[in-house]
Amino acid sequence: MTTVRDSDVENADWLRASMVEALRDNAITSDAVAKAMAIVPRHVFVPEVHLAQAYEPNTAVPVKRDGDGMTLSSLSAPRLQAAMLEQAEVKPGMRVLEVGSMGYNAALLAELVGPAGHVTSVDIDGDIVERARAHLAAVGYDRVEVVHADAEYGVPSSAPYDRVIVTVASPDIPPAWLAQLAIKGRIVVPLQLKGVTRSIAFDRGGVGLVSRSYHPCRFVPMQGDGACKEQRLTIDTGVCLNIEDTEHSIDVNALRQALHSPPMESWPGAVFDLPDELDLFLLTNSPRMALLRASPERVDEGLVNVSARLGVPVLIGDDGSFAYRIERVQDGDVFESGVIAHGPSAEYAAAQYGQLLRRWAEHYRRRGAASIRYLPVPAVTSPERAPQQGGLLRRWHGSVAVFWPEIDGTPRR
Structure with missing residues (x-):
């Protein structure tokens, strides 16, 4: 592979365009997301890696590790970020809360909401917050509000949000996220389900949330009061x-x-x-x-x-x-x-x-066969709401109900 210098802007532009083209196969499905990813200089947010690595479509970049070498914060792979943005369907003028701050995704969101919208990004790690603020300002996205706080409690000062987009693996949906979500809002969250994680786009439905789409994903775990307590x-x-x-x-x-x-x-x-x-x-x-x-x-x-x-x-x-x-x-x-x-x-x-x-x-041999609902406490899980045979997963703030409705005919992919 030819060595690429980080200072070579033309190479960065070419790599960014190539990344977007590669993601057009299945991750990027809208012109809005394609345009945002073609504009935002991803390499600025991970200056510690080679330019080509920053634009590799399927590669996440670890940024901070603990004493045992476990990743605490990372910049997710472009393919995963694009897929979640498509799930979110962010429109101009929207107010968005991002949980987990690396800066790059917040810049993409700022492009999607435009000057009439507002992006708030929250992270529990002070080092990551300062890093995100510095990189966002360096590329002209200082209008993004980056908050140092435990995301378990959201950011009420900028609510309500049309979209809540979570970029860490979460075992539950805290009450604050629901309280700060607009009536017609959507939450996109990497939800942990019995050892696997799915990025789920939830809309409000009845007493809780109903899934619109989901796909497999991997994220670093939530920190703070909402940290996973799996055994x-x-x-x-x-x-x-x-x-x-x-x-x-x-x-x-x-x-x-x-x-x-x-x-x-x-x-x-x-x-x-x-x-x-x-x-x-x-x-x-x-x-x-x-x-x-x-x-x-x-x-x-x-x-x-x-x-x-x-x-x-x-x-x-x-x-x-x-x-x-x-x-x-x-x-x-x-x-x-x-x-x-x-x-x-x-x-x-x-x-x-x-x-x-x-x-x-x-x-059920097809994509998206399940219907996933989130029922917050104190919602009563009545028999007609609860799936049978292990599909009700208890959480601290509510329950995740996974239904598998049968569809006759040839399985769809």
Whole structure:
């Protein structure tokens, strides 16, 4: 690759135009977002990296880490930022609250709302706030209001907001965000759902919020009073469970014994496709589902299938038996879902898991099949509002209800 000097403005312009063109394939769908991303000089907000890296469509740039090397703040990948802006549908003249301040996304929002609109960006980290202010001012976006505060409580002084756009992974939707949202407003939030995260565009609907769209994403976790309090159970060295939202006790010793018992393999005849949609379906269709993760070393040893390296839904039985999905290629180009199960009731666990795989393949194998609702406390979750079989996820400020309405006919992608 040819070395590019950061001082070369022509190269920055060319890289920025190339980035926008690359994102036109699926992330950017409107001229407004394309124009904003073609104007704002992204490299100014991450001067510590090479110019070409700043404009790489699929690359996030870590900016601050803790003592253990974990990322605390980062500039998200352009593809993800573009997709969320499209979800938000920001219009000229709107008032927008951004949760999480790196500066670049706030500048994009300032372009979208125009001089008649207003952008407020809030972050709990004073260093990040000062960095964002400096970079925004350097490129002429000093009209963006950058606030140093805990975003759990929003920024009431500039409310109401037509859009609340959250750029950190959040386990819940704080009451302040709802209170500061305009009547016809929209929240776009990377919501954590049983170990996976989905960027969800919510509009007001009834007593709470109703999803318009969602897609998989990754963000650094929320800090402050709204920080995620998820728990992880270590089953064995390098093998753990994310047990967020589980309402059942888990016998770690029984799971460990089952893990080291001979596995059984089952192929229920279900096609494997769209793994992010499949995983969301599995996690929200049984209260006994959790997320199983395994280190590369345990996968290489053969203790756990490779499907668990990035996390895979696991169905846990009362006696410590468990089952999780695998996949294989059939006839050269057709992928099939299968099941690996361990423990004294492995056959039963595999059968239950196989039924879920077939249900998804037959009725839900398409993008956006779920309807997601947020019901704040003290809204009463009545039977007609609550999904069955694990689709109601309790939070501190409310509940996330995930519904899977069936649509007959050929699955749509």
